[in-house]
Amino acid sequence: SESVKRDWSIRDFEIGKPLGKGKFGRVYLAREAKSKYIVALKVIFKEQIEKYRLQHQLKREMAIQTSLRHPHVLRLYGWFHDAERIFLILEYAHGGELYGELRRSGHLSEKQAATYIASLTHALAYCHEKHVIHRDIKPENLLLDHEGRLKIADFGWSVQSKNKRHTMCGTLDYLAPEMVENKAHDYAVDNWTLGILCYEFLYGVPPFEADSQADTFRRIMKVDLTFPSTPHVSAEAKVLITQLLVKDSAKRLSLENILKHPWIIMNADPNGT
Ligand SMILES: Clc1cnc2c(Nc3ccc(N4CCOCC4)cc3)nc(-c3cccnc3)cn12
Numbered sequence: 001s002e003s004v005k006r007d008w009s010i011r012d013f014e015i016g017k018p019l020g021k022g023k024f025g026r027v028y029l030a031r032e033a034k035s036k037y038i039v040a041l042k043v044i045f046k047e048q049i050e051k052y053r054l055q056h057q058l059k060r061e062m063a064i065q066t067s068l069r070h071p072h073v074l075r076l077y078g079w080f081h082d083a084e085r086i087f088l089i090l091e092y093a094h095g096g097e098l099y100g101e102l103r104r105s106g107h108l109s110e111k112q113a114a115t116y117i118a119s120l121t122h123a124l125a126y127c128h129e130k131h132v133i134h135r136d137i138k139p140e141n142l143l144l145d146h147e148g149r150l151k152i153a154d155f156g157w158s159v160q161s162k163n164k165r166h167t168m169c170g171t172l173d174y175l176a177p178e179m180v181e182n183k184a185h186d187y188a189v190d191n192w193t194l195g196i197l198c199y200e201f202l203y204g205v206p207p208f209e210a211d212s213q214a215d216t217f218r219r220i221m222k223v224d225l226t227f228p229s230t231p232h233v234s235a236e237a238k239v240l241i242t243q244l245l246v247k248d249s250a251k252r253l254s255l256e257n258i259l260k261h262p263w264i265i266m267n268a269d270p271n272g273t
Contacts (some may be wrong), residue, residue: 002099008080008089013041020097022154025050025085029092034185039077042088049086050090059155062088064132072123072272074153095144102139106204114203114237114267116142118259119150122272125255128187137193138174139200151228170205172216173206177247180220188249194258195221195244207245223247236263 016029019040025048030041049055065076075091095101098116108116120137127134134152135201141154176192178185198205208219209224218224224243227238240263243253258264 004077008078008087010080010082010087013039013187015041016128024052024054038092040090040092042090044086046081046084046086046097058086068130069125070123070126071126072119072150072152073126074151078187090153091151093143093153094146095148097140098142098144098150098199099139101144102201108201110202110234110237110263111223111269113198113246114264115272116150116201117198118192118264118268119272120152120197121255121258121264123150123152124190128190128255133185133187135179136174137190137197138171139197147273156158172213172220173209176221176249177221177223177253178249180217185235186249187253191244191252191255191258192246192249195252197243198244199233202237203228204233212258221247234263236261239263 002021012033013023013030014033016031019027019029025042025044028041030039032039044058046137049058053206062079062089065074066078069075074093077089077091079086079088118255120142124134124137136154137152141152143151143153145151172180174193174196176189177183177190194207208216208224210216210219211231225242225246227233238259240253240258242263244258246252253261
C-alpha cells in the first residue's frame with residue numbers, strides 16, 4: 001500500500017495552512033494527493049541543520065520516531081528531501097498543542113491533569129523499554145488528537161541510551177538537577193519532568209519558574225518546591241509531585257509506581273481522553 005512507499009516527494013502532497021513554526025522550520029497541514037490522507041509536513045532547512053551541526057541528531061530523531069509505535073507517541077510515517085529542505089511526514093494531531101489548552105484554561109482539572117500524566121507515563125515506559133530517553137518533554141512538545149488524547153511529538157532531543165548521557169539540551173524549567181549540572185544522567189530525567197508537568201498542569205506555571213535562568217537553576221538545584229494556596233489542589237496530587245521532584249534520581253517514583261499512585265487511580269480516565 002502507499003504507506004510503505006519509500007520514495008516520497010513534494011509532488012505527492014498538497015500543502016495546506018502552516019500549523020506552527022519550530023526552531024528549524026515550519027509545520028504545515030498537508031494531504032497526500034492520491035489517498036487524500038491528512039498529515040503534518042515538517043519542513044526543515046538543511047542550511048540551518050548544517051549551521052548548528054545537527055545532522056546526526058536529526059537522523060537520530062528520525063530513526064527513533066520512525067521505530068516507535070505507541071498510541072501516545074506521534075507517528076513519523078516517512079521523510080524525503082530536496083536540494084535545500086528535509087521533509088518529515090508526521091501524523092496530524094487534530095487537537096493542536098496541549099500548551100494552547102493549558103494557556104486558555106489557566107490550569108487543568110485534576111482529572112484532566114491525571115489523565116495526561118498517565119498517558120505520558122505509559123508512553124515513557126514504552127520509550128524506556130526501547131532504550132529511548134526523551135529528555136525534552138515540555139508542553140510545547142505535547143499535542144492532542146481528535147479525541148483529545150495526548151501525543152508526544154518532537155523527539156529532537158531524545159537519545160538511544162546505551163549508557164549515561166552528558167549533552168545539554170532544552171529550556172531549564174523542565175531539566176532535572178543532574179542535567180542542569182551537566183552530569184551523567186539516565187532515564188530518571190523523564191520521571192523528574194513528569195513531576196514538573198504535573199505541577200504545571202495543576203497550577204498553570206512550572207514549579208521552579210523565576211525571573212532569570214540563574215534563579216531557575218538555583219531553585220532546581222535546591223528543589224525549592226512550594227505549593228500556592230490557589231488553585232485548590234488535592235493532597236494526593238502534591239504527594240505525587242513531591243515523590244517525583246527528588247534530587248537523587250534513584251529515589252524518584254518509578255513509572256510503574258506512578259500508574260499505581262492513588263491520585264492517578266482516582267483521577268485518570270482509563271481511555272486517555
Ligand atoms: Cl507535528 C504536528 C502534527 N499536528 C500538529 C499540529 N496540529 C494542529 C491542529 C489543530 C490546530 N488548531 C486547531 C483549531 O484552533 C487553532 C489551532 C493547530 C495545530 N500543530 C503543530 C504545531 C502547532 C504549533 C506550533 N508548532 C507545531 C504540529 N503538529
